[in-house]
Amino acid sequence: MTTELITTRDRRFAQERQRIRRRQSAGLGGRSKVSVVARHVFLIATSALMLYPLLWMVVSSLRPNDEIFRLPGLWPLSFEVSNYTEGWNALSPSFGTYLWNSIVVVAGSIVGNLISCSMAAYAFARLNFHFKRTMFAIMLVTIMLPVHIVIVPQYIMFSQLGMVNTFWPLILPKALATDAFFIFLMVQFIRGIPRDLDEAARIDGAGHARIFLQILLPMMTPALATTAIFTFVWVWNDFFGALIYLNNPDLFTVPLALRQFMSAQGASNFGGMFAMSVVSLVPVFLAFLFGQRFLIRGIATTGIK
Amino acid sequence: MSAISELSQIRRGGGKRGPRERPKDTKAALVFLAPWLLGLILVTVLPILASLYLSFTKYDLFNAPEWIGLDNYVRMSQDPRLGASLGVTFVYVLVGVPLAMAAALGVALLLDKGLRGLAFYRSMFYLPSLLGSSVAVAILWKQIFGVDGIVNQFLAVFGIEGPGWISNPDTALSTIILLSVWGFGAPMVIFLAGLRQIPVMYYEAASVDGAGPARQFFSITLPLLSPIVFFNLVLSMIGAFQAFTQAFIISGGSGGPSDSTLFYTLYLYQKGFTAFDMGYASAMAWLLVAIIAGFTAVNFALSKLWVFYDD
Numbered sequence: 001m002t003t004e005l006i007t008t009r010d011r012r013f014a015q016e017r018q019r020i021r022r023r024q025s026a027g028l029g030g031r032s033k034v035s036v037v038a039r040h041v042f043l044i045a046t047s048a049l050m051l052y053p054l055l056w057m058v059v060s061s062l063r064p065n066d067e068i069f070r071l072p073g074l075w076p077l078s079f080e081v082s083n084y085t086e087g088w089n090a091l092s093p094s095f096g097t098y099l100w101n102s103i104v105v106v107a108g109s110i111v112g113n114l115i116s117c118s119m120a121a122y123a124f125a126r127l128n129f130h131f132k133r134t135m136f137a138i139m140l141v142t143i144m145l146p147v148h149i150v151i152v153p154q155y156i157m158f159s160q161l162g163m164v165n166t167f168w169p170l171i172l173p174k175a176l177a178t179d180a181f182f183i184f185l186m187v188q189f190i191r192g193i194p195r196d197l198d199e200a201a202r203i204d205g206a207g208h209a210r211i212f213l214q215i216l217l218p219m220m221t222p223a224l225a226t227t228a229i230f231t232f233v234w235v236w237n238d239f240f241g242a243l244i245y246l247n248n249p250d251l252f253t254v255p256l257a258l259r260q261f262m263s264a265q266g267a268s269n270f271g272g273m274f275a276m277s278v279v280s281l282v283p284v285f286l287a288f289l290f291g292q293r294f295l296i297r298g299i300a301t302t303g304i305k
Numbered sequence: 306m307s308a309i310s311e312l313s314q315i316r317r318g319g320g321k322r323g324p325r326e327r328p329k330d331t332k333a334a335l336v337f338l339a340p341w342l343l344g345l346i347l348v349t350v351l352p353i354l355a356s357l358y359l360s361f362t363k364y365d366l367f368n369a370p371e372w373i374g375l376d377n378y379v380r381m382s383q384d385p386r387l388g389a390s391l392g393v394t395f396v397y398v399l400v401g402v403p404l405a406m407a408a409a410l411g412v413a414l415l416l417d418k419g420l421r422g423l424a425f426y427r428s429m430f431y432l433p434s435l436l437g438s439s440v441a442v443a444i445l446w447k448q449i450f451g452v453d454g455i456v457n458q459f460l461a462v463f464g465i466e467g468p469g470w471i472s473n474p475d476t477a478l479s480t481i482i483l484l485s486v487w488g489f490g491a492p493m494v495i496f497l498a499g500l501r502q503i504p505v506m507y508y509e510a511a512s513v514d515g516a517g518p519a520r521q522f523f524s525i526t527l528p529l530l531s532p533i534v535f536f537n538l539v540l541s542m543i544g545a546f547q548a549f550t551q552a553f554i555i556s557g558g559s560g561g562p563s564d565s566t567l568f569y570t571l572y573l574y575q576k577g578f579t580a581f582d583m584g585y586a587s588a589m590a591w592l593l594v595a596i597i598a599g600f601t602a603v604n605f606a607l608s609k610l611w612v613f614y615d616d
Contacts, residue, residue, distance in 0.1 A: 043412070043415060043420075047429035047430060050430070053449055054436070057441075069451075116344070119337045120337065120338055122337050123334045137315045139341070140312045142349060144308075144540075144601070145594075146543070146593055146594060148573055149352075149356055150352035150353060152352075152583050152590065153352035155577075157352070172348075175340065176344025184308050208337070233435055237550075239549070239554075244574075254440075258440045258441055262444055262557075266444070277440075277442075277445060278441070280439065281439065281441050281442075284435055284436055284439065287435075295431075299495055300495060302308065
């Protein structure tokens with residue numbers, strides 16, 4: 001409830017600021033009407049150019065193969081739904097299996113990240129313990145560490161544990177808070193929650209577990225949502241990890257299946273390949289559509305001072 | 306506060322330490338940090354040490370590692386493909402990152418100052434950055450820049466016969482750089498948030514004093530935004546050194562034509578996971594870390610010349 005209040009106040013504040021800016025840019029900044037129109041024209045043209053390839057892919061996924069490279073325009077002259085049905089069954093197993101595999105890996109990763117990162121964030125933001133600053137610094141460094149420095153030994157470890165060709169190597173590290181970026185994001189968020197609430201609960205006899213579960217977690221929903229959505233997008237798109245750990249087609253995630261599609265039929269069945277590419281992008285697009293607020297706020301707050 | 310400024314503050318030993326509190330929650334902290342500590346040890350620290358050890362061995366996953374001293378590193382210094390992959394990666398980082406930064410900053414500046422439809426434009430520019438790392442978009446890119454792709458169809462309208470951008474070693478890397486610039490939306494969002502934090506009164510005071518738009522940009526906007534430019538620059542460079550998926554898909558895993566898209570990570574993958582030369586791959590990983598650390602250190606050193614901290 002308090003966070004809701006804060007966000008509405010925030011929003012009103014931002015609106016007010018924008019109004020001031022607008023007034024200022026209209027008057028003091030000396031921006032003429034012409035330059036505003038010119039900016040709009042430029043921005044619309046640039047964004048249209050950037051989105052054109054995506055729209056072209058969607059339209060092409062509905063065209064017969066011989067039309068795809070003949071027609072550069074976007075006007076859908078034909079409506080070939082068969083690309084979708086054929087593309088769906090072009091590989092064995094069908095795309096349903098790959099989607100399901102991706103969903104399992106994504107769901108496991110989201111749960112893992114939410115639990116492990118929020119716990120670590122609580123400790124860093126609210127508890128006092130030995131070597132706290134050192135550990136916090138180590139955590140920040142691991143955000144910037146390239147995955148390649150650990151990938152070979154990790155692969156050896158997981159293969160000795162018999163976990164190659166299972167989803168464990170993709171999910172287990174998330175349950176151990178290796179995506180430290182999210183710890184940092186949540187630490188930032190918790191620091192913004194007044195300590196008075198914790199103190200009051202402590203006086204009432206609540207321990208750390210209760211303060212964490214009943215007071216902070218419910219107030220952290222925006223940060224948790226940001227974490228969940230980013231994990232969703234990144235794991236859904238993840239190619240490298242899946243490429244290394246999964247080589248049984250029954251376990252392929254969507255990116256691996258698309259790559260398989262491209263090497264098997266990429267020179268003939270363009271319609272089917274585009275159709276399945278579109279299918280693979282739809283979940284990310286939906287996450288963008290409904291979670292944009294959290295994504296933008298998340299990268300904005302971790303990126304600025 | 307961004308991860309980077311926080312880190313440099315810890316390094317300086319200063320910052321908002323406040324009155325030193327007694328570490329009284331160590332037991333509870335151990336419980337809350339348990340997953341992270343376990344991960345740090347099992348999935349990060351031990352593998353790092355193992356990879357250091359493996360880099361001095363010959364190891365193919367099936368026979369026991371055999372100690373060969375510095376052989377892997379010596380081989381690396383004589384490996385022409387490794388040299389090629391370093392060249393490709395440097396071009397990608399040193400051209401792609403500044404271009405993306407410039408696009409992000411330019412568009413953010415156009416969007417700021419109360420242009421109507423900000424939220425709409427921001428969404429349109431941000432969307433590609435979410436999709437850009439996917440296999441689907443890499444596949445799309447490969448078709449767009451193919452011999453019959455829409456780029457060449459467009460050029461044909463003007464009577465230009467475009468090359469096969471992907472199959473030509475002179476242009477293949479540029480298409481991948483362009484794909485990375487296409488994703489400039491993520492840093493742009495950070496720039497926009499940073500621009501909003503600059504108090505309006507600075508501009509008001511400046512224009513009362515008669516400063517024009519250019520003067521305001523160089524004396525107010527740029528200095529106050531410089532920590533955020535620095536943050537974006539460092540993180541984008543670290544990320545760009547690790548680019549993999551797009552080069553893999555567009556070149557079909559080969560890094561071709563003629564190694565023109567052989568990104569360092571792609572070569573590392575080929576060595577480690579197709580040739581199973583895991584000792585060599587580990588040595589390569591250490592060189593990558595050294596290069597990234599070197600670039601980041603240079604960035605930090607140079608930042609003293611142009612990054613302005615007002616605290």
